[in-house]
Amino acid sequence: MYNPTIEGEGGEFKDEVFYEPVNIEPRFSDPKSTIDPDKTKNWFWRVLPILMSNKWPLLGGLFLMVFTMILGVSIPALMGMLVDSIEPAIINSDPKVFFQLIILIVFLSVIRLIGGTIGSYQIGKASNQLEADLRSVIYNHFFTLSFSFFDKTQTGQLISRANSDIKTIQMFLMIAPMLMTSLLSFVFAAIYMLSVHVFLALSSMIAIPLVFALSVKLRQLTFPLSWLTQARQADVAVIVDENINGQRIIKSFAQELMQVNLLAKAAKKLQWVQVRSVDVSAFYNPLIENLSVLGSVFVWVYGGWLVIEGELALGSLVAFNMYLMMIQMPFRFLGWMLMLEQRAKASAGRIFEILDEKSELLQDKDQVNIKHMKGHISFKNVSFSYADELILKDLSFDIEANETVAIVGQTGSGKSTIIRLLSRFYDCDEGGIEIDGINIQDLSIKNLHHHIAQVLDEPFLFSVSIKDNIAYGKPDATDEEVIQAAKAAEAHEFIQETSDGYYTVVGERGYTLSGGQRQRLGIARALLVNPSILVLDDATSAIDVNIESKIHESLTRLLNKRTTILIAHRLSTINLADRVIVLDEGKIIASGKHEELLNSVSRYSEILSQQAIKNDNESQDNNETDEQQRKRISDLLNQDSDAFKGGFSE
Numbered sequence: 100m101y102n103p104t105i106e107g108e109g110g111e112f113k114d115e116v117f118y119e120p121v122n123i124e125p126r127f128s129d130p131k132s133t134i135d136p137d138k139t140k141n142w143f144w145r146v147l148p149i150l151m152s153n154k155w156p157l158l159g160g161l162f163l164m165v166f167t168m169i170l171g172v173s174i175p176a177l178m179g180m181l182v183d184s185i186e187p188a189i190i191n192s193d194p195k196v197f198f199q200l201i202i203l204i205v206f207l208s209v210i211r212l213i214g215g216t217i218g219s220y221q222i223g224k225a226s227n228q229l230e231a232d233l234r235s236v237i238y239n240h241f242f243t244l245s246f247s248f249f250d251k252t253q254t255g256q257l258i259s260r261a262n263s264d265i266k267t268i269q270m271f272l273m274i275a276p277m278l279m280t281s282l283l284s285f286v287f288a289a290i291y292m293l294s295v296h297v298f299l300a301l302s303s304m305i306a307i308p309l310v311f312a313l314s315v316k317l318r319q320l321t322f323p324l325s326w327l328t329q330a331r332q333a334d335v336a337v338i339v340d341e342n343i344n345g346q347r348i349i350k351s352f353a354q355e356l357m358q359v360n361l362l363a364k365a366a367k368k369l370q371w372v373q374v375r376s377v378d379v380s381a382f383y384n385p386l387i388e389n390l391s392v393l394g395s396v397f398v399w400v401y402g403g404w405l406v407i408e409g410e411l412a413l414g415s416l417v418a419f420n421m422y423l424m425m426i427q428m429p430f431r432f433l434g435w436m437l438m439l440e441q442r443a444k445a446s447a448g449r450i451f452e453i454l455d456e457k458s459e460l461l462q463d464k465d466q467v468n469i470k471h472m473k474g475h476i477s478f479k480n481v482s483f484s485y486a487d488e489l490i491l492k493d494l495s496f497d498i499e500a501n502e503t504v505a506i507v508g509q510t511g512s513g514k515s516t517i518i519r520l521l522s523r524f525y526d527c528d529e530g531g532i533e534i535d536g537i538n539i540q541d542l543s544i545k546n547l548h549h550h551i552a553q554v555l556d557e558p559f560l561f562s563v564s565i566k567d568n569i570a571y572g573k574p575d576a577t578d579e580e581v582i583q584a585a586k587a588a589e590a591h592e593f594i595q596e597t598s599d600g601y602y603t604v605v606g607e608r609g610y611t612l613s614g615g616q617r618q619r620l621g622i623a624r625a626l627l628v629n630p631s632i633l634v635l636d637d638a639t640s641a642i643d644v645n646i647e648s649k650i651h652e653s654l655t656r657l658l659n660k661r662t663t664i665l666i667a668h669r670l671s672t673i674n675l676a677d678r679v680i681v682l683d684e685g686k687i688i689a690s691g692k693h694e695e696l697l698n699s700v701s702r703y704s705e706i707l708s709q710q711a712i713k714n715d716n717e718s719q720d721n722n723e724t725d726e727q728q729r730k731r732i733s734d735l736l737n738q739d740s741d742a743f744k745g746g747f748s749e
């Protein structure tokens with residue numbers, strides 16, 4: 100159990116707000132390079148800068164591979180010489196040659212073994228480094244993207260892309276160097292074979308084009324299937340993701356069976372492609388393998404006859420056969436590698452699609468960092484639409500520094516959109532937003548976000564301790580600071596009642612807590628960073644009115660030190676504001692003191708009364724009993740009688 104060290108009322112928050120950058124020094128260094136921005140280039144050349152940012156393992160590995168390949172090519176020739184040295188006439192007169200050859204072959208084999216091991220280790224290291232770097236590059240990029248990108252992309256697709264596509268590229272880069280070096284060994288082997296016996300060499304290689312043609316055919320058949328496999332795997336991932344995240348909804352509507360069926364259908368589709376590709380390779384692979392064996396049989400028969408005729412040394416025939424095996428190898432796997440290449444290309448294409456997605460938020464180099472933000476906000480002729488429909492229409496208003504303003508409007512009128520524009524989650528289509536006279540597009544995004552703290556109606560909690568959730572925006576906060584913020588948000592008491600107090604780990608997204616408790620943690624989190632601009636967007640909608648009024652007491656104490664924007668329906672919340680801005684269908688129709696507006700603007704009362712009715716239909720804090728709810732509604736109606744008058748008088 101966590102024992103708080105300070106007692107009584109929470110202390111005072113600092114008056115002055117400083118910009119102290121947090122989390123700008125990564126604990127793990129970022130990749131030194133990113134992909135080549137030139138979209139016309141081949142995928143490999145685009146990835147190369149990342150690969151080359153860590154070039155020594157790669158180049159060292161490649162060098163060792165080529166080196167051991169050359170050693171490997173020399174061995175069959177030496178074996179041939181060894182066979183020839185066993186001939187009685189030679190071995191009797193000069194046995195030294197035989198032993199020298201044995202020693203040389205053993206020596207080369209050992210070197211080859213060591214070189215090959217180190218070489219493939221280095222290549223593996225380089226390709227895994229690329230995997231890690233590519234992952235960092237993608238995740239770093241995610242955070243620069245505008246929210247409109249996430250609006251139109253399925254998260255399951257993104258996760259699946261980031262994981263399986265990176266893996267595909269890593270695998271290709273691991274396999275490719277091995278196959279490339281073995282293809283190179285083909286050149287050496289072919290030269291040897293042609294130098295021994297041109298006709299035997301050419302005729303033994305006749306099967307190779309066939310092996311190659313078949314493996315290409317195999318690739319042509321399996322490539323579309325592999326592409327389809329990845330797409331369908333992503334479909335399955337999306338459904339699984341939704342099933343897990345949406346399970347409360349699924350269960351409450353008793354749609355488990357439908358979801359299971361949906362998944363089964365997607366799994367069936369995935370199964371079909373996978374079986375289809377197994378089908379294709381089951382036919383072609385044995386064909387390709389047996390063709391290679393046929394080539395070998397031909398060499399033994401025809402070559403054996405040449406040896407008997409005395410046209411070819413026995414040693415050469417032995418070497419010849421070893422070379423034939425060696426040169427067929429790469430061609431057998433060439434089709435597979437080309438397929439891997441196609442896969443990697445497709446994967447790279449999808450990754451580039453994400454990385455080429457330019458951040459819609461324009462970021463200049465020389466951006467301003469405000470150290471002390473006063474918090475004067477000014478919207479100048481702002482228009483904005485998510486898609487086609489204009490949400491905000493030529494909106495202009497000012498919020499003075501340290502002013503507390505309530506934005507009131509019907510659901511869907513664009514209140515939250517105003518906040519999203521202020522935080523540059525989206526950029527305005529027209530007009531501009533200034534803070535302290537500086538256009539927010541000239542501010543660095545980090546600086547902007549440092550000064551603005553938002554509390555949304557459904558605060559996202561991470562599955563870490565309550566303390567870490569509150570200290571999310573200020574990880575180095577002291578225990579006292581955390582407790583102080585929790586007290587101001589009326590969260591301290593319920594936190595102490597949880598099993599481990601501040602160290603209780605909240606379940607995924609905080610679902611072990613009630614809606615109102617989550618909101619209180621959200622408020623504490625925002626208060627802790629002591630922002631210049633505090634935004635509460637429906638932030639108390641699920642909090643019991645009694646608790647809310649206590650939170651308001653601490654808020655009134657804290658609000659006058661910062662600019663505060665309240666988006667709320669409850670009169671108790673609106674009453675906290677110095678001024679109310681009334682938003683209707685993306686336009687500001689009035690602005691002024693609550694009482695004045697009640698008397699002069701009938702639309703204002705109308706909006707309020709509609710919201711009050713809507714509020715009563717919504718369930719409040721889970722802790723609220725029926726008794727409390729009845730009392731709350733009657734309180735609300737008494738309190739709101741003025742508001743209703745205006746609304747119903749037309």
Ligand SMILES: Nc1ncnc2c1ncn2[C@@H]1O[C@H](COP(=O)(O)OP(=O)(O)O)[C@@H](O)[C@H]1O
Pocket residue numbers: 250485486490508509510511512513514515516517
């Ligand atoms: N990400 C989005 N993509 C497209 N339309 C959106 C998006 N978010 C909100 N909208 C639409 O914009 C309008 C205003 O939304 P919002 O600002 O959230 O309203 P409010 O907060 O006043 O309830 C609504 O009609 C809503 O459907």
Ligand SMILES: [Mg+2]
Pocket residue numbers: 514515516636637
């Ligand atoms: Mg909203």
